[in-house]
Amino acid sequence: SSGSIGHALSGGLGMCLAQRFTGEVYDVFVMLGDGEMQEGQVWEAAMSAAHHKARHLIAIVDRNGFQLDGEVDDVIGIEPLDEKWRAFGWEVHVIDGHNIAEVTETLRRVKADETRDKPVCIIAKTVKGKGVSYMETEPGWHLGYLDPEDAKRAIAEIEAMEI
Ligand SMILES: [Mg+2]
Structure with missing residues (x-):
């Protein structure tokens, strides 16, 4: 996570791109709130990550439908969220964020896919305060x-x- 809302994805992308200088290989996970999907910074990073084929960048969006000011859809609607991420060049998985077996299996499949040449977005549908x-x-x-x-x-x- 990061301080100012929307900046963690850019930070995660930077960590991924640093691998090209250091030669190290690791996955970078970025947790994002669904309210953050309203931030332009997120989409700048998303576009850049796809351009740079940042295959080790994995964004997980907590799609709980709420943000600080209330319901996300009442503030600024973000659907169709999966189509937006795909349009930005990402591989997208939509899962039940409370189903631990589904979460771990999705992460296992993402990790095992060595042919992917794009970043991954996992949209985890959750209930706030579950x-x-x-x-x-x-x-x-x-x-x-x-x-x-x-x-x-x-x-x-x-x-x-x-x-
Ligand atoms: Mg939220």
């Missing part, structure tokens, strides 16, 4: 204060989840 009844889809918890009793309840509910 598993905590009073937080699920509540945008107020984006910056909400968690008092000790709230924390105890949240931990108990998460521990009771079936994964």
Whole structure:
């Protein structure tokens, strides 16, 4: 992640391109919020990554439908998100971000594909606050204060989840 919203993808691309100077080979993972899809910086980096065939760059978009100011679609709609990433030259996978088997299998397949010549975007569909009844889809918890009793309840509910 990074400080100013939208800048992590550019940073990740820079780390990927640095491999061409150092000779090292590694994957770079960048986590992005869906609200970040409204930032021009993201799309500049996306276009540049495809141009440079940054195959070791893997962006994971947390598609939870919410951002600081409320629902993403009420602020600035971002769909069709998968088509946008494909149009920018990326390989795209749309997955259930709460299905750990699907997450790990997608990452395994991406890692195993040595013929790919483009960056990868994994759009992980998620529920904001998943598993905590009073937080699920509540945008107020984006910056909400968690008092000790709230924390105890949240931990108990998460521990009771079936994964
Ligand atoms: Mg979000």
